[in-house]
Amino acid sequence: MTIKVMTIFGTRPEAIKMAPLVIGLNEADGIESILCVTAQHREMLDQVLNLFGLKPNHDLDLMAPGQDLFDITTRCLLGLREVFRTDRPDLVLVHGDTTTCFAAGLAAFYENIPVGHVEAGLRTGNLQAPFPEEANRSLVGRITNYHFAPTSLAKNNLLAENIKEETVWVTGNTVIDALLIVRDIVENYPDGHWVNQFGKPLFERISSTNRKLILITGHRRENFGQGFIDLCSAIRELAECHPEWDLVYPVHLNPNVQKPVYEILDGLKNVNLIEPLDYEPFVWMMNQSDLILTDSGGIQEEGPALGKPVLVMREVTERPEAVDAGTVLLVGTNREKIVTAVENVMGDKAKYIAMSRAHNPYGDGLAVERIVRAISSGFLPTNSEDQWTI
Numbered sequence: 001m002t003i004k005v006m007t008i009f010g011t012r013p014e015a016i017k018m019a020p021l022v023i024g025l026n027e028a029d030g031i032e033s034i035l036c037v038t039a040q041h042r043e044m045l046d047q048v049l050n051l052f053g054l055k056p057n058h059d060l061d062l063m064a065p066g067q068d069l070f071d072i073t074t075r076c077l078l079g080l081r082e083v084f085r086t087d088r089p090d091l092v093l094v095h096g097d098t099t100t101c102f103a104a105g106l107a108a109f110y111e112n113i114p115v116g117h118v119e120a121g122l123r124t125g126n127l128q129a130p131f132p133e134e135a136n137r138s139l140v141g142r143i144t145n146y147h148f149a150p151t152s153l154a155k156n157n158l159l160a161e162n163i164k165e166e167t168v169w170v171t172g173n174t175v176i177d178a179l180l181i182v183r184d185i186v187e188n189y190p191d192g193h194w195v196n197q198f199g200k201p202l203f204e205r206i207s208s209t210n211r212k213l214i215l216i217t218g219h220r221r222e223n224f225g226q227g228f229i230d231l232c233s234a235i236r237e238l239a240e241c242h243p244e245w246d247l248v249y250p251v252h253l254n255p256n257v258q259k260p261v262y263e264i265l266d267g268l269k270n271v272n273l274i275e276p277l278d279y280e281p282f283v284w285m286m287n288q289s290d291l292i293l294t295d296s297g298g299i300q301e302e303g304p305a306l307g308k309p310v311l312v313m314r315e316v317t318e319r320p321e322a323v324d325a326g327t328v329l330l331v332g333t334n335r336e337k338i339v340t341a342v343e344n345v346m347g348d349k350a351k352y353i354a355m356s357r358a359h360n361p362y363g364d365g366l367a368v369e370r371i372v373r374a375i376s377s378g379f380l381p382t383n384s385e386d387q388w389t390i
């Protein structure tokens, strides 16, 4: 018997984390794999589809400049109603905490199609942070039949919400699968491979061992407005006080991010504001960096795996594993706090070395294998050796 599995995602991070799984499903016996993208993101999604050679069977093409949460939710729901009625799957897989994830889970629930949630069980316990992601993942958890939790901590969060243990698989996070695949490709490129991508002057500064590289990303909705002004002011102060550092910021395409970032940081000699990078050069850039300053979810998982200190511009995180291990530090969005924290880590050799310990609390690169096995086996409960543990 063949089971028809429809994977649905819409944004860059979901695509990076789901691409290896779609490839695994495409190759699995007994599974008919269908890919549906909502295109909540467009260019940033297409970058990932191209890298992994994925061609969606359905594309809702819903992104509109400056869209809000109502736009995304309603367009997803209505678009997926049509998709499910013409190409009904036996199982829908959604990922993480985006509005695509929540709306696709809800659409499947309305059509009585079982839902599998990849990266299930992450929680901060605060519905406002991150907003709306904490609500999205909690809501989709209520209508999920099969929970693929990345870590045992995430599993415990689900059990605390009375989710039945036999519906939870601890698989590791598929981000580590994606990262390891791409890191191996990137490591095999010849020296100088990225000269054209970055231009010679920037490439030479990034590659120089005499200069320090700080990689920055930021896009959280709850930081829009004053939060972004504060964090950009911190970056400006760091750049001005440290001409010996290069700060590279691939700027998210959200206009709420572009505006403050370009207004506050454009024109500084050692700050490089660039377009969002394809995943390959971004992985290369993470590897080259001395420190990562971010509010991203995925980068909090990738940084530790690459042995890079990560400073997180948020008050809370749903990924406490690396914070507990001491390689990720929460620094909030206060200007002074960010400046002090970056200078403390960069200026204290012992602290820097302690934060640069490569470790993988989020997975071992076999998450896809575990998820595909769970689906192929008809969701037989897994034995403990089959589950990811640190």
Ligand code: UD1
Residues within 6 Å of the ligand: 011, 012, 013, 040, 041, 042, 043, 044, 045, 063, 064, 065, 066, 067, 068, 069, 072, 097, 098, 099, 100, 132, 133, 219, 221, 253, 254, 255
């Ligand atoms: C979304 C997710 C967030 C995730 C982030 C990853 C929601 C509510 N938010 O936030 O959880 O962490 O993606 O990056 O699900 N844009 C483009 N081209 C693109 C992508 C975005 O132009 O390829 C611009 C558009 O103007 C778009 C805007 O960015 O309207 C916002 O995109 P949206 O997906 O609504 O929010 P993100 O901030 O990207």
Ligand code: UDP
Residues within 6 Å of the ligand: 012, 013, 016, 217, 219, 250, 275, 276, 277, 278, 279, 280, 282, 283, 295, 296, 297, 298, 299, 302
């Ligand atoms: N990323 C990328 N190019 C960039 C910035 C980030 O490929 O210019 C990757 C990054 O390695 C990670 C993912 O995008 O895998 C994170 O996406 P984002 O920070 O937008 O979303 P979040 O993880 O916060 O939901």
